[in-house]
Amino acid sequence: MSGNAYDVIIIGSGPGGYVTAIRSAQLGFKTAIVEREHMGGICLNWGCIPTKALLRSAEIYHYMQHGKDYGLSAEGVSFDAAAVVKRSRGVSGQLNGGIGFLMKKNKVDIIWGEAKLTKPGEIAVGPSSKDAMQPQHPTPKGVKGHGSYSAKHIIVATGAKPRVIPGLEPDKENIWTYFEAMVPEKMPKSLIVMGSGAIGIEFASFYKTMGADVTVVEMMPTIMPVEDPEISAIAKKQMEKQGIKFVMEAKVSKVVKGKGQVTATIETKDGKAQEITAEKLISAVGVVGNIENLGLEALGIKTDRGCIVTDEFSRTNVPGIYAIGDVAGPPMLAHKAEHEGVICIEKISGLDAHPMKRDQIPGCTYCNPQVASVGLTEQKAKDAGYEVRVGRFPFMGNGKAIALGEPEGLVKTVFDNKTGQLLGAHMVGAEVTELIQGFVVAMGLETTEEELMHTCFPHPTLSEMMKESVLDAYGRALNM
Known part of the structure; x- marks a missing residue:
């Protein structure tokens, strides 16, 4: 195999791309990843991670302003906007550098530039187009440059960009x-x-x-x-x-x-x-997939509403070309991209891969209060024909929530009355973005209400509200 020939080439190094590259290398494929802007993609550089750093600064600032609620006092509380942004960018930079390390550790070649599909099994990599943001972090050492590259399997993981409404185009100023x-x-x-x-x-x-x-x-x-x-x-x-x-x-x-x-x-x-x-x-x-300048039209790759059309294993209509993550359509979430990429490469390798269960992809919003959910809402469950049992438990009934000074919130669970199947879970309140995974695991294991009721939850924790919500769905809540 020549120096520019690979088993797998992945276009885009966001969460979907870099995780897929690592799994590809683990499976023994000679792997390369192409990146035009910054390792880690939007998530690590301009999305998931730096926003959470900003929100953490805001959260601490909020607590400092409300110290008296906890028997504390603080005077002259203020913030330095530049320092808040600097911390956020520093968190991003630390993780960005970590991706380069992971690529090196797993012997994944990095090709720096913008890729275009020229035919099945081949791409051309050239300078990044004008709409690409210039990397804010140093270009990793040892990366490959522009030229023609080949691979039996090419996975498009180019992510998405903000949707623009005509007449309301962003101008970076107002x-x-x-x-x-x-x-x-x-x-x-x-x-x-x-x-x-x-x-x-x-x-x-x-x-x-x-x-x-x-x-x-x-x-x-x-x-x-x-x-x-x-x-x-x-x-x-x-x-x-x-x-x-x-x-x-x-x-x-x-x-x-x-x-x-x-x-x-x-x-x-x-x-x-x-x-x-x-x-x-x-x-x-909202956002739309980055499908421009990829050569999709020339190869006849199907797109729909700004995204690449794929099957349950991320295969496009052109053999040997795949798409994962935001560019392959909603839900446009980093963890969906990662899981989708692993399924895709494991299917390519011949493993017994199973399609993603899209109804078990959790969603998290890190506002104040936090919101998290998985599965069907109460109304969507009814619309799907289920006879539902719904349980609710308020944060006000939980000792840990009261001790934290976070008594506002709710945990809601939706069950199929006939089978006890957990159809959905929905939460609002402190730290629910961490709690939701318990219900995600339960749904993945096809856990019923009986098994959740028989599970011993630790005390005092916010997680106790999860069990209480299940109990409430069946008229057995203990602390309400």
Whole structure:
């Protein structure tokens, strides 16, 4: 095999790409990964990880401001915006460097540049296009350069970018995407957030905690529309108590830019319009797959609504070419990309791989309060024909939550009344993004309500509410 010939080439080094590359190498394939911008992709550099660093700074700032609630006192509490951003970028940089180490450890070659499919089994790598962001971290040593490369299996893992609405194009000054929102030179005193999905709500939560006047505009009747409406309503109520304003069933129809401000015209479902002026507007109306300049059209690879069409094992309609992660469609989550990539490469290797169970992919939103869920909502379970049993347990009934000073929240479980199958779990409150995995494992093991009831949960922990919610579904709650 020549120096430019591989068993597997992966285009994109985000969570899906780099994890797939590692698993590919573990399975004995000669593997290369192509990256045009930064190792770790959007997640490590501009998404999942640095946003959590920002939110952690906001969380600690919030606790410092409310020290008296815990019998503590702190005077002159303030923040340094530049230092907050610097910490976030430092966390990103540390993990970014770690990806390079993992590639070297697993003997995965890095090819630096932008890849284009020229024919099945072959790619050309050239300079990154103008729309690619320049790497903020040093280019790893020992990477391969531009040229032609071949592989029997080529996996596209190019991720996604912010969706742009015509007439509301981001300009990096007045109208931001998550890129600009993550590295503010100073904290805006006011902003409008367009969209209440995970990205929009997390930034709304962050900037409100840091002192901004925040208005969220959402087209749907509930915030975080993919979540169970009961959970969304609790989260919205808590955010409103914090001072976040919501305009529901509305859209931003026009934006007029001024010096250091934007004026947005917001139209509601009933046809009424209002104008809101703020320093910045964050556009968080979803993302679309990075499918441009890949050569998909020339090879006849099918796409649909900005994403590559694949089967349950990530195979496209062209043999030898696969797609995973955001570019292969929703749910656009890093953990979905990783799991999808492992399934894809294990299927290629001949292992007995099983298709991903998409109804068991958890979702997490790291706002304040946190929201997490897996499986069917109560309404979707009913729509699917199930006769359901629903259990609820409030944080107010949990000793650990009260001791933490976090008594607001709810754990909700949805069961099939006929079989006891756990159909879904939905949570809002402190640390629920860590708790949800317990229900994910339970669903994966096809656990019934009886087995969950017979499980001994540790005390005092927030996790006890998980069991209590199950008990409540069957009229057996002990602490409520």
